[in-house]
Amino acid sequence: MKNRLLKFLAGTAILAGVLYIAARTFGPGILERQLNKIVDNRPFSISDEAAELHGSLRIMDWHADTLLWNRSLLDRADRGHVDLPRLRDGNMALQMFTTVTKTPRNMNVHANEANSDNITLVSYLQGWPSDTHSSLLARALYQAEKLDSFIKKSEGGLMWVRTQSELQDFLEARETSSVPQPVAALLGTEGAHPLEGNIANVDKMYAAGFRMVGLTHFFDNELGGSLHGVSKAGLTDFGKQVVRRLDELQIIIDLAHASEQSARDALAITSRGVVVSHTGFRGACDTERNFSDELMKEIATKGGLIAVGYWETAVCGTTPEAIAKAIAYGIELVGADHVALGSDWDGAVAAMPSDHIPAITAALLEQGVSAKDIRLVMGESSLNFLHAWLPK
Template sequence: MKSKIVKWLVGTLAVIGVLYIAARAFGPGILERQLNRIVDNRPFTISTEAEELHRSLRIMDWHADTLLWNRSLLERADRGHVDVPRLQDGNMALQMFTTVTKTPRNMNVHANEADSDNITLVSYLQGWPSATHSSLLARALYQAGKLDDFIQESEGSLMWVRSQAELKAFLAAHQSGASPKPIAALLGTEGAHPLEGDIANVDKMFEAGFRMVGLTHFFDNELGGSLHGVSKAGLTDFGKQVVRRLDELEIIIDLAHASEQSARDALAITSRGVVVSHTGFRGACDTERNFSDDLMKEIAAKGGLIAVGYWETAVCGTAPQDIAKAIAYGIDLVGADHVALGSDWDGAVTAMPSDHMPAITAALLDLGVSTDDIRQVMGESSINFLHAWLPE
């Protein structure tokens, strides 16, 4: 009897081991293919004028969650939206990579409680270090370390931009005639809950390379209310303290996902331009994901930048023409100097991938947007913003 129990236990453990190995080997790819679906708009109809214009642009995108996933940024992938080869194919110049550390179950744009978390399972499934299973700060720092590793391994195809000096060095390298052109990597976080309620952690994140911090994500946190949380409240005292420390360190504040009251509270405190890193305009796409047009005008009036996303609830569509219409609406509302690109690539959305960028340029031309305005929204407004607000 005892030997049968032992055999049963050994057999059970063997099955569990095989299932674990299979989950680790195939689970991340299966999960990402389900969540980061690709909209394939090929074949594109792109005029010679659009192609020539696109190749002359310096393009920046303000939001990609690629660091969350278990694949190399340096290798062309058959899943997701972003890797360096596809960024280069799309003539991208600068990419803000954002870290995701917590998302609620049954995530929606209406109201989410803060008492559940999907990323714990992701951390186990992808074999992250044990510290990341329970610490949101450890998750943010781990993803920051992944980006630094990719940059060091890239042999110059991926370059850090954390300061004015690094921005200047990147722009010189990008314009040097090298082929393929290098890509600038900036680092932000999707919500400030990795601070874990401790103001000293702002400095730790700065030291790890973070130069943009979102205040909230899909749930209310220690800083204040989320646009998709339960309270819709403004900033807490801790949130206001964080905003002041971000200003002191010259870290860009990202208002994407903040409640409208939290956004207005932040605008009242900060002396710097802010970013809405991935969004749409309520007047163009009336969903709960987007701020009101009046708030967008307040953000622009303080020198802010509004980055248009590529997915359904941001722009009411996923085609290049839908993205272009939202951009054109934003230009009319706040001016091209305050409009940019914020794809939300690899952020559990269905969207066009990074190598399809010429289709947006073509769609903007088809709408009659001027080449000067296209040049601004595709990248120059973002580069000017970085010149103004990155740390010296």
């Protein structure tokens, strides 16, 4: 009887070990394929005019959650939306990588409680360090370390941009280097809950390379109300304190996912231009994911930048034509100087991958957008913003 029990326990332990190894080995890929679906619009028609224009652009995207996933940025992947080879294929010049540290179960654009979290399971499944299992700050800092490691291993293929000086170094390197050209990497966080209610953690994140901070994500946090939270409230006293500290450190404020009242509260405090890093325009796509046109005008009036996404609830479609239509609407509403690209790549959305970006240039030309305005929204408006608001 005792021997049978021991054999049973040993067998159970072996089975548990096999299942654990299988989950760690195959689980991350299975999970990402389910969440980051690739929308393949090929074959798309790209005229010689569009191809020539696209090849001359300096393109920036303001939002990719690639650091959340268990794969190398440096290797071409058969899943997800972003890696260095595909960024190069799309002629991407600058990419803002954003860290995800907490998301609620049954996430939706209407109303989410803050008392559940999907990323804890992700941290275990992907073998993240033990401190990330319980600390949101540790999750953000770990993803920052991943980006720094990729940049160091890339041998110049990826370049940090944390200051205006580094931006200038990158632009000169891109101008003078032979193909393949380097790609700039910037770092932001999706929601400021990694601060864990402690203003001193703003400085820790700055030291780790963060130069853009979203105030909220899909739930209300210590800073204030989310566009998708329960309260729809404005900024708390702590949130206002954080906005002031972000201004002092010259960290860009991201209003994506903030409630409209939180956004207005931030606009009333900050003396700097803000970004909405991945969004659509309510007048072009009437969903709860998008701010009102009135608020978008206020953001632009204060020197802000509105980055258009590529997924269904942002632009009411996933085709290059749907994206181009939203961009054209934004140009008409606030001007091309205030419109940019904000894909939400690898952010649990179905979207075109980063090597399909030429199709957006072609669709914008078909939409009747001028080459001058295309050049602005594809990257020059973003570069102008960075020249104005990155730290020296």
